[in-house]
Amino acid sequence: MAERVTESEFTLDTAAELAAIDEPSAIRGRSPWFLAWRRLRRNYVAFFFLGLFIIVVVACMLAPVYAKHVAHTGPNTNHILETVKVNGKETPVVSPGGIIKGKLVASIPIGPTWFSGGGRFVLGADQNGRDVAVRLLYGGRTSLFVGIISSLICVFFAVILALVAAYYGGWGDFVITRFFDLMYAFPVILLGIALGSALAIDGFHHFGINIQSGSIWIPTLVISYVLVPYVGRPLRGQVLSLREKEFIEASIAQGASPFRVMFVELLPNIASSVLVFFTLIIANNIILESALSFLGAGVQPPTASWGTQIADGQQLIVTRPWLSLAPGLAIVITVLSLNIFGDGLRDALDPRAKVKVSH
Amino acid sequence: MTAASFSVGVALIAAACGGGGGNKSTTTSGSTSTSSSAAGKSFAVFRIATDTGTDYLDPGLSYTVEGWGVMWNVYLPLLGYKHVNGPDGATIVPYLAESLPTVSSDGKTYTLTLRKGVKYSDGSAVKASDFKATIERDYKVDSPGVGFFGNIVGAADYAKTKTGSISGITTNDSTGVITIKLTEPQGDFMNILATEFAAPVPAATPAKDQSTTPAPSTGPYMLQSYTPNKQIVEVRNPNFDASLYGGNVPVGNPDKVVWDVIGDDNVALQRVISGQDDWLGYHPIPPDRLSSVQQKYPDQIKLFTPANTYYFFMNTRVAPFNNLKVRQAVNYAIDRQALVRVYGGLAQPTQQVLPPTYPQYKKITPYPYNVAKAKQLIAQSGDKGMAVTVWNHDRGLDPRATAYLTDVLNSIGLKAKQKIVNAAVYWTTIGNQATKAQIGFADWFQDYPHPLDWFDVLLNGQRITQTHNNNYANFDDASVNSQIDALKKEPVLDNKANARWASVDKEVMAQAPWAPFLNRQFTDFFYSTVDLSCYVNHVLYEFDYSTICMK
Numbered sequence: 076m077a078e079r080v081t082e083s084e085f086t087l088d089t090a091a092e093l094a095a096i097d098e099p100s101a102i103r104g105r106s107p108w109f110l111a112w113r114r115l116r117r118n119y120v121a122f123f124f125l126g127l128f129i130i131v132v133v134a135c136m137l138a139p140v141y142a143k144h145v146a147h148t149g150p151n152t153n154h155i156l157e158t159v160k161v162n163g164k165e166t167p168v169v170s171p172g173g174i175i176k177g178k179l180v181a182s183i184p185i186g187p188t189w190f191s192g193g194g195r196f197v198l199g200a201d202q203n204g205r206d207v208a209v210r211l212l213y214g215g216r217t218s219l220f221v222g223i224i225s226s227l228i229c230v231f232f233a234v235i236l237a238l239v240a241a242y243y244g245g246w247g248d249f250v251i252t253r254f255f256d257l258m259y260a261f262p263v264i265l266l267g268i269a270l271g272s273a274l275a276i277d278g279f280h281h282f283g284i285n286i287q288s289g290s291i292w293i294p295t296l297v298i299s300y301v302l303v304p305y306v307g308r309p310l311r312g313q314v315l316s317l318r319e320k321e322f323i324e325a326s327i328a329q330g331a332s333p334f335r336v337m338f339v340e341l342l343p344n345i346a347s348s349v350l351v352f353f354t355l356i357i358a359n360n361i362i363l364e365s366a367l368s369f370l371g372a373g374v375q376p377p378t379a380s381w382g383t384q385i386a387d388g389q390q391l392i393v394t395r396p397w398l399s400l401a402p403g404l405a406i407v408i409t410v411l412s413l414n415i416f417g418d419g420l421r422d423a424l425d426p427r428a429k430v431k432v433s434h
Numbered sequence: 435m436t437a438a439s440f441s442v443g444v445a446l447i448a449a450a451c452g453g454g455g456g457n458k459s460t461t462t463s464g465s466t467s468t469s470s471s472a473a474g475k476s477f478a479v480f481r482i483a484t485d486t487g488t489d490y491l492d493p494g495l496s497y498t499v500e501g502w503g504v505m506w507n508v509y510l511p512l513l514g515y516k517h518v519n520g521p522d523g524a525t526i527v528p529y530l531a532e533s534l535p536t537v538s539s540d541g542k543t544y545t546l547t548l549r550k551g552v553k554y555s556d557g558s559a560v561k562a563s564d565f566k567a568t569i570e571r572d573y574k575v576d577s578p579g580v581g582f583f584g585n586i587v588g589a590a591d592y593a594k595t596k597t598g599s600i601s602g603i604t605t606n607d608s609t610g611v612i613t614i615k616l617t618e619p620q621g622d623f624m625n626i627l628a629t630e631f632a633a634p635v636p637a638a639t640p641a642k643d644q645s646t647t648p649a650p651s652t653g654p655y656m657l658q659s660y661t662p663n664k665q666i667v668e669v670r671n672p673n674f675d676a677s678l679y680g681g682n683v684p685v686g687n688p689d690k691v692v693w694d695v696i697g698d699d700n701v702a703l704q705r706v707i708s709g710q711d712d713w714l715g716y717h718p719i720p721p722d723r724l725s726s727v728q729q730k731y732p733d734q735i736k737l738f739t740p741a742n743t744y745y746f747f748m749n750t751r752v753a754p755f756n757n758l759k760v761r762q763a764v765n766y767a768i769d770r771q772a773l774v775r776v777y778g779g780l781a782q783p784t785q786q787v788l789p790p791t792y793p794q795y796k797k798i799t800p801y802p803y804n805v806a807k808a809k810q811l812i813a814q815s816g817d818k819g820m821a822v823t824v825w826n827h828d829r830g831l832d833p834r835a836t837a838y839l840t841d842v843l844n845s846i847g848l849k850a851k852q853k854i855v856n857a858a859v860y861w862t863t864i865g866n867q868a869t870k871a872q873i874g875f876a877d878w879f880q881d882y883p884h885p886l887d888w889f890d891v892l893l894n895g896q897r898i899t900q901t902h903n904n905n906y907a908n909f910d911d912a913s914v915n916s917q918i919d920a921l922k923k924e925p926v927l928d929n930k931a932n933a934r935w936a937s938v939d940k941e942v943m944a945q946a947p948w949a950p951f952l953n954r955q956f957t958d959f960f961y962s963t964v965d966l967s968c969y970v971n972h973v974l975y976e977f978d979y980s981t982i983c984m985k
Contacts, residue, residue, distance in 0.1 A: 153772070288855075
């Protein structure tokens, strides 16, 4: 008789083991998704971080509510010459600078008021007198939008290319894999900067697609594009392996069309990997967006994003570290949450899989 | 030229226009002793933590404050400026020429004679014909400075063909005489002869960028090596003889000058604090470190205000800024004090073109901050709700200024968004008429201390070009144009001429093609062993490394 599987060994759970520990009368068909869910729900760490990610998403979704009812300002509204009452004392949002009492003094924005300013400038202000907390939440919306949408687009094209390349083989496979190799040859950040900078001036106006420069779709599409091979190549490998399985041969022998074989037979069998890739690549794309925005090739100012906020804050890193720390922490929490949940998902869906996103 | 740290070369356009003139012959002579070089104050090495703004180290190509800052002690023009602090630094003195030029009675012919015995760093003699070859080389290498020489007879034709020679320049190598004929009198021509673009290099110098294979030079220093974005090394020119220049060109105190190119302001500052470098070259002290640096090293900081104006241009050919009311509304709506704080407080607000360092400056305040009036003007203009794109580049503090402007434009009834492009292509992008840039950031640091460098280059409607346009506002006012053309013929900037320039300043601002907002101040910071009793900050070239001393 099989030994009872301990909680810590959930990743080795198999249908046979589950059947062995259940009462004979309870044995019934278990779908792979059911088994995955059963494994996943016992991974409390993954669920904790999923919860954390959901909190971040909800907080960012509520940015307009916070801006209107708590901070009473917008993400791009300048308050340079205004004052704010902090603990009953009027404090300039950006202090005056120049030669004051014979000394050179620089204008410095207000630091975090931690709700002692009536909800205004909770995390302080930037050099333009903009509320950092408001921009942090709006920046989160931008970063999450770019991260999630670019992941969707990236995974969609990667799956299509992987299926076509591996199923048909021959010249199609050759062309697609060489395209992957070509993309691999460039460091992702470098390629992202090159494309982001090139499209920053005139936008993209080809193939009937018109995207104005400065649009959030520019970094979204750039990030989608540069990461396609990092998802497509491993998926192609999986499809190549599945292509030789008997059930595929049987399907073909029964006269199934290539479309049916690819999307009805092969796709469900790589779905778990696709799902894991999607989760992990969101985190990856949020970092990439931040990096590109930090370097000026991503989201364009004054639109807030976590990357642009870190860049804005670097000149004041000594006296106003929260300008950079706050978006930095937001990135860490979001990315850590997604990565740990993604790892849990991978373990649940396919304990033997070695799916990871690295470049 | 545009801001020191944030620009690449911006082409100036030829066409120094104007009617004929009957000016009396002007002969100005001789050298004046202005050198602050200090015999016996020489020392081994002066190290500089410079920024990444050096574009070229080829006198025909460089057009940044950084590039000129390196080269003004390397490549000497026929004429130059006194190496002194304050307004006297704008005084033109002969460098390679024996004396200031003799100008014909009609103001169209300039005659100079080369000093005897002047040699290049490779030991070869400087010849009069080298000057002509240098100007022609400027055209061949598509120098951003060719616009300065467009008034020379034959230059326009040479610009088209780049073959033959510029007929308006004649030289005699045996006598050293150089004669330059102009199509029209030009009051700032001596200033133009004092630019790096006019600094002679051997006639055989290849017509391509010589930054990394430096051409032989005439100044107290020569370029030993240049590794772009890494290091520049200057050493003493073994063939430089300071006694030939009557004190106009310093001997130079450091035997060697090393420019370490450092990208980050904080890193550069730390290098100077720790003594790895001696001068924080062109880097601002980061705002949040200014107080602590001031507290710890109060004697090692110098504050200076070079002649500069930061402004928002408004394209008068494109809606809604083809409407005077909208342009005036923008001027009323921006709070210049707020913009001063955006720049860390080291600036003075302004509402006019000329900076306060100019003798022609007469303070005007035509647009006091008044948002209500701005909104009213926008409503009257009929352009309320119109979409506006605010242009800027991506470096330094400047994007903050347009972030502020965008917010202001939205608050007065326009629908504004910001467009940030890479600094490397920004100026050529907005200088291209095809871009139709509506409004955006610009700044100007003088090429030479003369009002023509502001009004003629930036606001003369007759100099508007299709590409490489410096008149970003496309401002073309017949009255202003004619006044600029008339003043261009004035050989001397006397009180009367200065008053007329002040009037032009006022008239331009009444039309509001710009919303000038501040004159920026900068700091020089030195390591504790640097003796600032020798400190010279020149009106044009800023810090003079050749005259500095060590404790």
